[in-house]
Amino acid sequence: MASITIEKTKYECAQVPKRWQRDDVLRKTGLTVGKVDLYYSRGVRNDGSLVPPIRQTASIFKQPVTVYKLQESKVKNDYKNGNQEKPKQLIWEKRLEGLRACDIDGFEFEAMELPKGLKPVGPNVTEDTIIQSVATALHVSSQPVTGQTSTKSLLEKNPGVFLDPKQPLVHAVNISEDDIKRQEDRVALARKKLQEALKL
Incomplete structure (x- = not known):
């Protein structure tokens, strides 16, 4: 069985969301020489949000904390300055x-x-x-x-x-x-x- 040689090119693509990358894999040998396979992947964020927070307590041991990110929701204020009387049913x-x-x-x-x-x-x-x-x-x-x-x-x-x-x-x-x-x-x-x- 002959080995297949490939050439990989990874770059950011404007047509996909941020932090997603496109991989072009060009086949250089084998029966499908010249064929290009496309792969899309999302890169791992290297920021502080991935580091688990430490519970700030008086304990001498570090206790990990699990953070659950909930969906953002807009809070609407209920203004009470208008007419609060319920609408009346007609007739x-x-x-x-x-x-x-x-x-x-x-x-x-x-x-x-x-x-x-x-x-x-x-x-x-x-x-x-x-x-x-x-x-x-x-x-x-x-x-x-x-x-x-x-x-x-x-x-x-x-x-x-x-x-x-x-x-x-x-x-x-x-x-x-x-x-x-x-x-x-x-x-x-x-x-x-x-x-x-x-x-x-």
Whole structure:
């Protein structure tokens, strides 16, 4: 069996990552004379990171430490300076449709009548839904309760886009001086009835 003579050339190649080298092995003898074999290999780093660190303790013996390099991860800060309120589901009040409050004996309370100025907004929104929507907005919301400010045509065309989830499902309400006066009269009458009831 005849021996094969080869010529090896090792150099860095621009097409491969850093620290990788390309070896060209030229066959000089044998049946495949002139054929070139290509080998790619990565060189060993000769730096301090390959030397195992020594545990710095009061012990007189050197204790090796195993270092595990984890994948780099970016830490994102959670900024709390914005609005932390969770987004509301659109038309969530419809989930409560058909549910009524009961008294201690199990009898349903009578349905409330809304003022004539409150007109429903949204697909198949009933008066019960409006009551729940307005009551929630008055008790929970910290911003002014105005109703839906978009035009009626836009709200009917695409309520999913133009409805404001932070406002109740009613058209924008304009309160006049007469409305305020009527409400004040009702409050005064209710207080008078309460005073008379307390005297009995």
